[in-house]
Amino acid sequence: MDKNREDQLNETLMLFYFAYRTFIKEPDRILSQHGIHRLHHRILFFVARQPKISVHELLDTLEVTKQALHAPTRQLVEMGYMTSEPASYDRRVRELKLTEKGEALERQLSDVQRGKMNEIFELMGSDSEEIWKEVMKNIIAVDEPKTEDGSTT
Amino acid sequence: MDKNREDQLNETLMLFYFAYRTFIKEPDRILSQHGIHRLHHRILFFVARQPKISVHELLDTLEVTKQALHAPTRQLVEMGYMTSEPASYDRRVRELKLTEKGEALERQLSDVQRGKMNEIFELMGSDSEEIWKEVMKNIIAVDEPKTEDGSTT
């Protein structure tokens, strides 16, 4: 790989780091006003996307241990942002759902990020949205488990 | 904002989170084999890009306190990955530089990321690289300080 190409790729590495850091800055500022943190936002986000998600599914999504998830989850329930009720189909399973208060906070936090992405994609055109997503999907793809014949599961 | 548009933007939020997490996974695995961590990679990366960078410049780049930077920096020097020498122009300033051993480790870590990005951009075409970078630059731009007349500094 020639020097110039390496410099271009180094720029992408820097942009990835700086962009991610910037992207979570404002939500983190809002979270801290409520005495909660990044992981709380992630929980709120994924519970909002998939109401009645189980603790187990959330663990698999976030790739953390249940001990790491437990404290923030309990806090969110205690603060009235979320409920945790036994599932009718299996009383061992807890179904997590946002309350109206939780939905409002999740909206406030994620709207900052959705609004910024929307603004950029409107500025740059809808092709940019598809391409940006495709690049990100390709990055994630490396990490996905494969079956023995090489097909993705 | 209609429901469908919100769903599309939610997908971008998920992709950003999952892609960033995947992107640092393999370097983190290598780092842990050496008993060091994410911040060490960041230090190695920025010192590699800008040899003779001062501690102060590195603090500004990484946006951490000097107390947070200090331990990892000292470890990297003690482990023989980096040197810290007084600058000729101002003996208070320490110039950080990678040793050959440090350059090799930085290359090993960042090549995983550069290689992945290169592979994706080759697959998707050079337009995708320019567009992806432009989106990321726009995300970073929100956070940049502005002068009174609105021009970026």
Place this chain on the structure above:
DNA sequence: ATTATAGGTCAATGTTATTGACCTATAAAA
């Protein structure tokens, strides 16, 4: 001489995360 800058260090604190152990409740399988 005084003040400011660059950097190093110690202490206290707190979040995020880990591994390991152990508990209850419930469901599924033998």
Place this chain on the structure above:
DNA sequence: TTTTATAGGTCAATAACATTGACCTATAAT
């Protein structure tokens, strides 16, 4: 029906990573 597995909660110990605050040396600039 007894046994085993699953879902979840909790406690403890540990550790990275980060903060604020305080204080120190050395050097440069005023």
